[in-house]
Amino acid sequence: MSVVKFIIDGVECIAEKGEYLLQAARQNGIYIPSLCHLEGYKPRGSCRICNVKVNGRLMTACTTPVADGMDIENDTPELRDIRTAILEILFVEGNHFCPACERSGNCELQAQIYRHQIMAPRFPFQFPDRDVDASHPNILKDYNRCILCKRCIRAIKDENGKSFFAFKKRSHKVEISMDPTMKENLTEELAQRAMEVCPVGALLRKEKGYDTPIGKRKYDKQPIGSEIETAK
């Protein structure tokens, strides 16, 4: 195992060579915000909020392996502004009504928005016309809340590695589609897993949406990322 040294915002860090920057930073007690990242799965770098500056260049921390001597900027006004803007874009792009959402308190988008102290988005709300698909026996897809992070695409596969979810179309018209022919194969366990990997409330296991009461949910008490920062 070879160890590399690098610097994040002036703090010296060490990690195993080849480790992705996002993980490496977290091991050193530094939180780089992320949304599309999902532990244990190939990173996709699509939400862009983990953008950091590596030797002066914007790069996504979830997809960049650490190398010896990297000089990384993470918590700077410029990067905070980019992240805040991206979160605001996600917020106006869909229909996110937190008070009525089963995921409130467990929602990573909401948690990031709190962490970044966003009061009102700078961008106009798009209020898109989006569908709710409740046709499946185990799972409910509320596309109003989807942030197109591709976590469900990457994480939910059948025993042969076939996909249940995929992107469809392109541009702002892009959407997540569920395979109609595989409905019977999406077990309760997979539905549960789909709900867990979804950072927002776009995928819900039927009849399980309100398992934990509000007030006792993950981000009700402390901001997202603080467990990494306090562990330092």
Add this chain to the structure above:
Amino acid sequence: MDTFVQEVLEAYQRDKTRLMDILIDIQAQFGYIPPAVVGQIAEALQVSRVDVEQTLSFYHFFSTTPRGEYAIYLNNSVVANMMGRAKIAKTFEDELGCKFGEVTPDGKVGLFETACIGMSDQEPAALINGVVFPNLTPFRVREIVRDIKAGKSPEEMLTASYGDGQNSSPLIKAVVQNHIYKKGPVLSDDYQPGEALKKIVQMTPEAVIEEVKASNLRGRGGAGFPTGLKWEFCRKFPSKQRYIFCNADEGEPGTFKDRVILTERAQLLLEGMAIAGYAVGATQGILYVRYEYKYLQKHLEEMIRIGHEKGYLGQNIGGKEGFDFDVRIQFGAGAYVCGEESALIESAEGKRGEPRDRPPFPVEKGYLDQPTVVNNVETLCSVVKIILNGGSWYRSFGTEASTGTKVLSVSGDCRYPGIYEVEWGFSVNDILDMVGADVEDVQAVQVGGPSGACIGPDEFDRILCYADLATGGSMIIFNHRRDLLREVILNFTNFFIEESCGSCVPCRMLSVIMRDKLLKILNGHGVYQDLIDLEEWGKIMKANRCGLGQTAPRPILTSLKNFRHLYEERLQDKDFDSGFDLEAAIKDACEATQRTPHLHKPERQETAYENELVGAIGDLL
């Protein structure tokens, strides 16, 4: 239907990485990809239905609904509009009795918009079942519709002589003109196929790379990465298999030079690919050609066949034991983003054309995860001349830092739109002079297409080179009669919106929000803050993964910088305007209830109470 689909699936060995080819063949046969066939493909390739659909739905020329026996794709680029597209579009709609995006009720004709088809020197132009119809006029459209109704094939509908050069060869038979006005090393007529191959077999691959490095050749697609260095990285990365890709997916609006090179210098290109293969140690080349140039397919296949016949391709090339190199053609299906090298590779693997994260770079992990070089058409052609004449000869062209020549595609308001191969170091003024533009009347030049820069007369002394105005070759000229913001900048911005792969958040959505802001200004609702917003929001776009996403705000940003007065003259003299149109917003509800609210109240005198209130607020402030 079943047997045809089975034959297609067998032809590509049920290989899911060949999904593009499978879909292209099926679309060509049926005019669409029937839903039942999607399931059949998924089963044969052992993937989910959604996995087939994610690729299918990504590309503009694929469809799950019938596009008509005659699928008409009319270009909607800036240049097409400038050359009178509006009348053409209207004539098509009137004559056919259907709107764009629709198919006639009898299923016979489909009418669709499409982004730049690489015919900017002969616009307005359309593709009908893949056949090019350039220089359209309303008269010509009526002829075409009459012929369609008479059941003629698109080929039978052509009324002009075939174009110059290879355009009239039996394998192309296109009424497309080359419009080559200036030749240089790439386009010169003195090319003898096979000479460079004879030379390289006497050299080591390393020596070939050294020669290319010595020429200082940089990628001609626009990004300008040093070619020799790219080859060296690929060669040095340990692997048993490597690939050479030629990027002929030229989709930058206003560019058409690769069309001409593929038509007239295909042998030169194939030789360049073989040289690249020898240099990096690759035995397989893939020529990725945009779908719009499918009319060149037979011609290109024939050129590959001749290459094999003459021993420029195949086994033991040039008599050298172990120098094997073959080329296959991969067609795209309508996606600008596939011009980005990693998206191109994804597409060639049968997937959505979404750019990859880097690192790893394609030279380490590219096509099928093997080291891959992706070079532009023009780059590979230049290589042949470098090998024949030497790197130092090549350096005698151009400037010290930007060596050699650049093939420009010039279009818009000028006398001679066409192809000009010039040395790097020409100024914009030189070019305007060369192409017969009325320099006094030029309002702006778009250098490098929508992803480049929109510059005005005060910058026409700038020169084309990597340090100043780098360009993939598109030059569009606009005279003073053009409404730069509405006709050009809005069109470019819409282009980027449509062509976004949809993966990165800012590219997917912020480009739309910025376009809406531009529209707000164009519609007379703009205030000064809107300009500041556009500039600030544009900065967020650099967080996107690929070149498309990062350059998507450039039409707005460069015009804001260079033509700020065009924005400012449209602003209102007030601090705030939401841009919200109440009347439009409640129109449907009003119609449904048949009630007309009084939105614009007549002028009236303030009441005494109101005056008192205003006074009181004034005191507080």
